[in-house]
Amino acid sequence: MPVTELYRPETLHEGLGEPFFDRVEPAAFPEHRLRYRNQRWAARVGLDALSDAEWIEHLGRFSPLPGGLAHPLALRYHGHQFRVYNSDLGDGRGFLFAQLRDAKDGRLLDLGTKGSGQTPWSRRGDGRLTLKGGVREILATEMLEALGVDTSKTFSLIETGEALMRGDEPSPTRSSVLVRLSHSHIRIGTFQRLAFHDDAAAIERLLDHVCRYYFPAIADLPAPERALAFLEEVTARVARLGAGYMASGFVHGVLNSDNINVTGESFDYGPWRFAPVYDPTFTAAYFDESGLYAFGRQPGALGWNLSRLAECLIPLIGLKTAEKVLATFPTRIQQEFRAALLNRLGLASAGEEADAALAKAFVDFLTMTQAPFERTFFDWRGGLASAGRAKHSPSAAHYEAEAFTPLHAALAEHQPAPTARLDHPYFQRSAPCTMLIDEVEALWAAIAERDDWTPLYAKIAAIDEMRSAYE
Template sequence: MPVSRLYRPETLHGSLGESFFDEVEPAAFPRHVLRFRDQRWAQRIGLETLDDEEWIAHFGKFEPLPDSFARPLALRYHGHQFRTYNPDLGDGRGFLFAQVRDHEDGRLLDLGTKGSGQTPWSRRGDGRLTLKGGVREILATQMLEAMGVDTSKSLSLIETGEQLIRGDEPSPTRSSVLVRLSHSHIRIGTFQRLAYLEDKAAIERLLDHSIAHYFPEIAGETPGRRAASFLEKVTERVARLAASYMAAGFVHGVLNSDNINITGESFDYGPWRFAPTWDTRFTAAYFDESGLYAFGRQAGAIGWNLARLAECLLPMTGLAAAQSAIDAYPDLSRRAFHEMLLRRLGLVSQGPDRDANLASAFVKFLIASQAPLEQAVFDWRGGLASSSRARRSPAAPHYETTDFQPVREALDGFEPCATARLDHPYFSRERPCSMLIDEVETIWTAISERDDWGLFYSKLGQISEMRAACKAE
């Protein structure tokens, strides 16, 4: 079947010019087995009418979508990796395949790939993605979306029939190609590359493009003000990103400047994990030996990357405006955390001071008690209105201690919001849907050893129920 009437293609990234990307050829894979397609998001971009054969033709063999890029674009960027600048980056195993509009809100969305073959930026890599890596990315994005985190969406996963050699997992291992939907693949590292090349004209072109397509509300500002407003908008977005990770108990693992985009949308999942308890030192990546990107250091890491963007824009913003934007970041991220924690708890705001007091009490309780993080959020969704449900929880003994008393006092006066949905069947469960590392490994073991996808699809079903209950639609 053809694409639906809701399909609205764009080729806007191509207008930046050839110095921003390289046209590339996708890999030719020996096999194509469709393992996952997100029909809900396919509908939002007008691709839900494709049958599986057509889907594979576009997202496994990369036949161009109608009125889209004739050839995929491997994007050019630089970045700081664990605080060390690397000018040899770029899309090394992925590319920008297409751009479309979300018909519900008109946003520009990129269809980007992971594991689609070698590019000029592969740096001796094979340009492939392990099947485990693809499965993990789907689990991460689905779970984060259900929690209300602004994240890329995993649209498609196709197993591709190759045997890959990797040093960090048993090899040979199965291969796959992933397609994700993301609200921009323009990264802080995209600006860093142009600053490194001292190409001020290209920075201005990228800035104009970014404002026109991602921040149109500031397009009419004077030339002298636009760059500063852009930096302020990005600061607001990445502050919410940092806050959302903490409210979700999520550790991205690799918060390099090439993994932070200008829209503040989380993307590119490698060694991610969810923290079982509130442990600021908890890390996701085995190679993060210093804990640079540990759970409690993520806000600081994202702020550090934001400062690198400010450096790129200094010739246009001036020092005072750039410093003002950066100085606003810590307070913005704190306030965003209070807002997002309240949203997860399904409570109506009682004003900045009371919201902050509740957030502080809740975090102090989690630290002191080491209660299971997601269980505690689940148990107290709706605040004191959920007291009887919390008393039946596996974590109930934690709520009977003096550590919890300040939380109980802070909750007094908070009411469930209209979307708390406490009567949803999801909240009749004893335990919340979770995504701890042992669960992920169990799902993968069934696939790897028995080609059993039952646990994977079952978990996606549970996440769907969680998303509906928490109204993260």
């Protein structure tokens, strides 16, 4: 198999032992049509030299990678789903297929699947993924990565030739199997399952594993201090994730505790959407009737999930200590939002007070005017250095309104950052790259109606240009 010298396989999750997973077999699909392979990230893990046939063999039929896991592992976890505890969860249509190292920074990475067949946790599900679901996950992960949000990467999408029945898509619909590259698939719900079974020894074993392989700087601390440092680290990372969502206008849609991993990386995309304007009530999931996971309620949802993780650690750190850490979350996410906002605008920090004023003025302006979300970031990349370009924007009338005055004053306090890259071709475009629901549906319609993948690949190329501009 032509792996490159950068390929470094691992089998570390197996070391946790049988109570943490079930060994499973992948589904046998009637056909395999490679629709997407992420060459950029394949190069980072030494798999870019695979031929398409070899790629399908390993990422569609799931023949083990050399030196990797001999059998796929369906991971066990519980979780709160829309605030209701579910003890009948686990990998129901996916598994951990392989672990390897990132050649750039040595991080441990997982290759996990979606739509790879039934497992002991499938319940009444067929263990499959619709092709539309796979296409939507490509678009979500590519866009979020370009916008600087820590996200899983869609590594592979293969159409598998089955007709699936679904209640939320015209059926029968086409099937696929997806592979995601992610820093970790250990979730808050992984800890919840062990707490549910009152298995303190397993919690300590999991904590030791997580710290050793994902947070090595705290791995050698004594147990209570290590548990505290772990909760602090996860809190900081989840705050960064939530701030990234808010600065990108992204609505995940299903922020259940089984969808929050301990490395603070966004993953598992279902009914996601990008908000066209700044609307705290904007929801992604048609079934989220109460707006629990609406755009503006995402920080609170993430904080609530962190509380569930803290509950699992109370025997190690105590209630008061856990509450003290959780109390830092609102401040952390505000700080991270300011940093994310500056990053998106390509501005250097002007100090805590000025940065806070900019964040407030920006949100107030978007809220009052309902100016297009992504367009506003695009027009004011580099702050007032882009005033001439913004003057000719379709949103120019918004910028001439009284509501813009406080934002103009706040922008005047900030200088372009060295990373602003205003000369990049992306910022010479007439419009930003966006990912609104009508665009997503149009991309899918070309595939569904004509089997035309050209618009999708063109969109991925446009996102890639945006990523290089923001990188």
